[in-house]
Amino acid sequence: MVWFWYFLLYSFLGFLVEVAYVRLRGEAKRDRKCRLLLPICPVYGLGAVAVLLLPEGVRHQPLLLLPAAALVCSGVEYAAGLFYEKVFQVAFWDYSHLPLNLDGRVCLPFSLCWGLLAAVVLGLIHPWLAPLVSRVPPWLFPPVFLLWAADTALTALVLRRTGRTDALRWYLRPARRQENP
Secondary structure, three states, X not given: OHHHHXXXXXXXXXXXXXXXXXXXXXXXXXXXXXXXXXXXXXXHHHHHHHHHOOOHHHHOOHHHHHHHHHHHHHHHHHHHHHHHHHHHOOOOOOOOOOOOEEOOOXXXXXXXXXXXHHHHHHHHHHHHHHHHHOOOOHHHHHHHHHXXXXXXXXXXXXXXHHOOHHHHOHHHOOOOOOOOO
């Protein structure tokens, strides 16, 4: 259960990183979540779990952690991007305009950012988060898991039917203007 909580919490923190990033850059697409209902970006949760699964010797050596985390997180990002494109025919991100990109799914500038972000996660966030996760009561897992699973299924349905990521932003649609007769 602890790995599910790590995945979910880091997916939420990743959503917050995305929102902060687009706000700071002033981008038009203000909402960057990847689910219909929950404010989460699962690629961040998967990346964080992959970093947490790195060997202890790598996690505790900054000169090993930065390139290993950049590589592992870029692998997760590439696989997630490929999955979304092949299964749902959508792309949540496109790095094709950035230097040293691979099929627009990953690029060197963001890979370096993932290495640095992993160092922040392991050095600052995880030591604080792990004790909190260990206190989550077991009875909370089934309802939260069911909510996550239902949201994942609904998200899959919406993406397959529409083929558009903006279909997940149902709450941001502008009100329809009424025409004067």
